[in-house]
Amino acid sequence: MNTKLGRWTLAVLAHLAFLVAWYLFVRLGNVPKFVMPSPAATLDALLEPHYGWWTNIAVTGTEIFGGYFLALVVGVALALVFTWSKPLEAFFMPLLVSLNMVPKVALGPLIIVWFKYGVLPNSIMAFSIAVFPILLTTARGLREIEPELLDLVRSLKGSRWQLFTKIQLPGSLPYIFSGMKVGAILAVAGAIVGEFLGSDRGLGYLMLQVQVTLDTPAMFMAVLLITVIGMVLYGIVLALERLLVPKDARIG
């Protein structure tokens, strides 16, 4: 209990120390606001009404959560299909491993050609970058079953379905969450890159707009808000993991 409290205290202290260091650096170094604003100046950026913070948060949030959710559904579903069909896995897995090597960011201009500007192409961007870690780790989790556990089920003449529901699926949960955590971070990056490449709304779009006027505090605020959206997503994943996976089984 004590150590847990201690860790939380340290975590809060580290963040506060970072803020103080940031403040002191700007203040004592007389750093101009357009190069690096102070924490207070960054907060002030929120007061600018025509930046439409709430709308942009909603847009970027939708892209990240939408793309991520799609990646989760598709990634896990494909992995399940592969566990049930060895030929399908043998055929598609090498292809997917190669596709995983494609830098998804490089697809940005193409996605814009195909889907125009807006929430959809940026969600697809987030999806395309988050889906692979979820798919690959889930497939691995479903595959990794101790041969002796298989023997145990077989010695009882257990069915393929029983093996799947009682051992494979619950056994793969830690892997699914491991992939989901990596995917969560990537989905944020994907959506923002999408907004950079072409969009008319969102926090990434806003950053490009205020960059022209050298409103660095607003850029700082946008980055901060993107980070917070990412933290919320990551936090939800962590909370679900805590709920569904016992302590010892968690990985990554």
Next chain:
Amino acid sequence: MRALAEPFIHLAGVAKVYGQHRAISDASFDVMPGELVSLVGPSGCGKSTLLKILAGLHAHDGGEVQIGSPSHPFDPSKDVGMVFQAPLLLKWRRVLDNVLLPAEILGLPAAQSRERARDLLALVGLAGNEDKYPYELSGGMQQRAAIARALVHDPKLVLMDEPFGALDALTREKMNLELLRIWKEAGKTIVFVTHGISEAVFLGTRVIVLTAGPARMADNFVVELAYPRTLDMKTHERFGEYTRRVYRLLGME
């Protein structure tokens, strides 16, 4: 008592070949109902292969395997319990639910199985740990839970593949004593695979010795030491004779 003459397991000339490799050749022995037979030998002697043949996991390539008798019928889908070197408990299940796994697979009545699982956890000395997760148990305790799991569906035959091989020496001795107690109380036929010679002699009503390269059956003898066995029996003259006999067969003397 009249059924004693009928073996529960009858193996005659059993062989298993993997490609060019003869995993086991000409294994012939009988196991009486309620016996605890030790299969001892070095790695590669085919003892695990034999166990898998008994479990119905591998087909044999020659000879005859007969399990069960009119007085002790045997259903290969319900009457095998297995314990491995690793406890292989499911990390996401509490201890009680781990023990229940075979009952679930066989579709046994849930309420009765839970009752039985609790009794078995008490039998293996884990009463009060029903709701813990495996990681909260020590290695020895996890293996106790694995033994309870192997008994939950009330199998006639329990197959153990080096179940205490990963435990430290002291825990292992303790578990040997525990296994003998559980065996007496549960009244199962047990085939116990080990590479521990002393363990094989200490536990077994009989010891079957297998040698490697080529894999074959080298000996099969009754251990005439009374039960309940105690650790000080290991210093008895006769115990030493039995272990020396095995060492000699394995070319270690």
